[in-house]
Every structure is written in structure tokens, then in C-alpha cells.
Amino acid sequence: MLTYETFGSAFMQTYCTECHGGLNTLTGIQNQGLAIIDEQAAAGPDAINVSMPQGLGEPTELERQQLGEWLACGAP
Secondary structure, eight states, X not given: OOOIIIIIHHHHHHHTXXXXXXXXXXXXXXXXXXXXXXXXXOBOSSOBOOSOOSSSOOOOHHHHXXXXXXXXXXXX
């Protein structure tokens, strides 16, 4: 199971927090809105969203799928 400790923290540190400092904690991520993060950066059965990140490196498709899975489970 993907959790903040096993996945979310490292993903956010690598691809998000340089520009979105509020995403540096689980509470910050949840306050931002999981659906917004999903729409901008995650991959799922219907789409691969690539709007973010901009200029910070590109997550692999697998990382985007894992992000989508983690968010779909409520970002535990």
C-alpha cells in the first residue's frame, strides 16, 4: 500500500514542493485538494495528466500512476 511515508512525501519533495511549499506535509496536501493534484499530475485509467510539474523534472508514467493510486485511496 502506498502511504505518505512510503511514497507521497518523496514524490512531493522531488516534484512539487519547490514551487508549492504548502505540499510539504500530509495536511498541506490534503488541504490543497487531492482532486486538484490528481487533475494536474496523476495518471489513472482515463487519463495521464501532465500539467504539473513544470520545470522540475518529469515523473515517469509509473510514478504518475502511483500518485493517482495514492490519491484515490485518500492519500494515507
